[in-house]
Amino acid sequence: MEGCLRVGQDAPDFMATAVYDQEFKTIKLSDYAGSKYVVLFFYPLDFTFVCPTEITAFSDRYEDFAALETEILGVSVDSEFSHLAWIQTERKSGGVGDLAYPLVSDIKKEISTAYNVLDPDAGVALRGLFIIDKEGVIQYATINNLSFGRNVDETLRTLQAIQYVQSHPDEVCPAGWQPGDKTMTPDPVKSKEFFAEV
Numbered sequence: 745m746e747g748c749l750r751v752g753q754d755a756p757d758f759m760a761t762a763v764y765d766q767e768f769k770t771i772k773l774s775d776y777a778g779s780k781y782v783v784l785f786f787y788p789l790d791f792t793f794v795c796p797t798e799i800t801a802f803s804d805r806y807e808d809f810a811a812l813e814t815e816i817l818g819v820s821v822d823s824e825f826s827h828l829a830w831i832q833t834e835r836k837s838g839g840v841g842d843l844a845y846p847l848v849s850d851i852k853k854e855i856s857t858a859y860n861v862l863d864p865d866a867g868v869a870l871r872g873l874f875i876i877d878k879e880g881v882i883q884y885a886t887i888n889n890l891s892f893g894r895n896v897d898e899t900l901r902t903l904q905a906i907q908y909v910q911s912h913p914d915e916v917c918p919a920g921w922q923p924g925d926k927t928m929t930p931d932p933v934k935s936k937e938f939f940a941e942v
Contacts, residue, residue: 749885755784762847764847779813781813787819809903817846818846820848821856824849884903
């Protein structure tokens with residue numbers, strides 16, 4: 745995996761076919777700029793084992809993300825036809841059922857390559873997750889190996905922290921911060937107020 749995509753950089757734009765509401769739709773990342781945050785996550789393949797647990801977990805919590813003006817996009821190297829078949833398969837049979845967000849086809853592996861999550865040996869995307877702000881800038885990036893899934897609650901908490909500091913530029917969020925918790929001022933003197941209370 746060559747290149748280095750880092751937080752603080754513009755998210756690589758893409759246009760691709762996705763399945764949403766059991767229909768094929770064209771998705772362009774830059775269409776969300778100015779109006780929504782985006783949680784963009786990659787997963788290896790449809791009809792596998794860990795993947796449906798993540799995909800359904802994000803769908804089940806979709807309203808929590810939508811309330812924060814955030815769209816979720818799932819991406820794998822499968823075709824849109826595979827995505828549709830997986831969505832049309834019930835969860836109890838290893839499918840994902842209807843989802844609240846689009847599944848994007850990266851059949852040419854261009855998106856996973858641009859985000860530096862393509863495993864060239866396996867030919868599939870690692871479990872990369874990116875939070876992109878309304879300006880199209882990557883604010884958070886994490887990559888899991890293939891055999892273990894991600895935590896939706898932590899993604900939501902991180903999104904809330906990003907949105908908080910963007911709307912309160914003179915504050916920073918300490919470890920484990922949750923909405924309503926104390927923040928601190930990134931100043932050698934003023935930060936002592938926070939540390940004095942912990």
